[in-house]
Amino acid sequence: MSFYPVHKLAKLAGISVRTLHHYDRLGLLKPAVRTESRYRLYGDQELLLLQQILFYKELDFSLEEILQMVKDPNFDQLQALQNHRHAIETRRNRLTRLLETIDKTVSKLQGENAMLIDEELYAGFPKDKAEAYRNEAVEKYGSQVIEESEIKLRQLGKTNFDQLKAEQEEIAQTLAAMANQDPASVNVQEQVARHYANILAFWGKSVGGGNPLEAYKGLAQLYVDNLRFTSRNGQENPEFAAFLSKAMTYFVDARLNGKKSRNRDIK
Template sequence: MDQNYTVKQLAKMAGISVRTLHLYDKLKLLRPALRTRAGYRMYSEAELLRLQQILFYKELDFPLKDIGRILDEPGFDIIKALQGHKKALGLKKARINTLLKTIDNTLQNLKNKTMLNADELYDGLSPQQAAAYRKEAIEAYGTEVVERAENYLKKLNKEELKALVAKQKELGALLYQLKDMEPTAAQVQELIAQHYTNTRKLWGTDGAADKQAEAYKGLGNLYLTDERFILAGEKHDADFAGFIKTAMAHFADEQLS
């Protein structure tokens, strides 16, 4: 003989309230197998399995009215449904794990007071210069690109940001020593490849599918046309800037297209 469960017993097993079971009964989503003469609801194994399906679909954010429609379809297959739940919940678990990792990283940074603020991203510039620089960047690349880079850099600690900036300066100095070579020479292109990788980290797009060939070539143009963009030395060097522009354009055309 099948075992029957009271509404209180079923609620305890499922981890939900008695009121919720009463609501499901009222909505005809989960009806009891029988009622005693005293009016008490009793549930059998069939209702336990149906309740399990309801809770799985709820976890996947299905509205109650849609859950009822799905479960009442003539061709509903509980085995296929469980297999689908397992796959969907696995994906949801992966997303939640990613979010938890992000939270842990942010908490760690906050506790260590290492997260950068907006002012530190433009260290060395006055507030007016920083605002003007940011405005120009948005006009050139768009708000989404600029904010993505800023948000990425804010997650770094001060030492990590300093390391990226120092690497960029180091590469500039090494490239300056090769400025009399052909921009397409293998030795030059090897350093340009490192410069590209480090630049993508500064942009917050390292590892993104879009290789940003045109954006990288655009940066090369800025080295040549905008005297504020200096890769090596203290002053703008037109000859070196032309060398860098050509080297970056060659790299983009050959490696990023």
């Protein structure tokens, strides 16, 4: 049989030597042996009993209650361990549910109320590129339009903003897969309509002096003039840029012509 001096048992159990001395005074955990020099030595049975004591303490039993239980002549260590397991599983499940509730509440609060900071608006871009993109947008559309757009995006909250970015990526992938189709085809134009709505959600309706269709047509030209705006994974693709620009231009012209036709009908 192995014996542990008090300091070694304390270290093994993660408690203090003073705690073990206290348990000894209470009669809760007596050492198996006391040497002639009055040193306490604990054996295997004491280790098991200490485990039981610590389990009960974890379940918020008082030392007096624990003493009554472990000194009961009918105390069954195996049954006690099984009871401990069941109690800990129950507590774990309850704590898991509480953590899930907290996570949902935090997500809700962040998604609905927490405004994004500037760094989150341009997350994913190297800092110098993010600044360059913003400066170009300011030069093209004006600082007031860009600032209004950024305020609107901040108010979306992280959850909605992330959803908007995810939708943008999904649309881009879909259009990239259609690059060999006719830009004016129904399928392509359906995706361009989604692209326009997504872009408008980022810009806000004040872009282009309140004429977002013209601003969108300007973006179509920008895609051809500056290939980095349609690059994927750092790779520029002139063919895709040309396809997307044509599809966007067709979309705008069809909308504008439709408006003109409706205006003539009204007159």
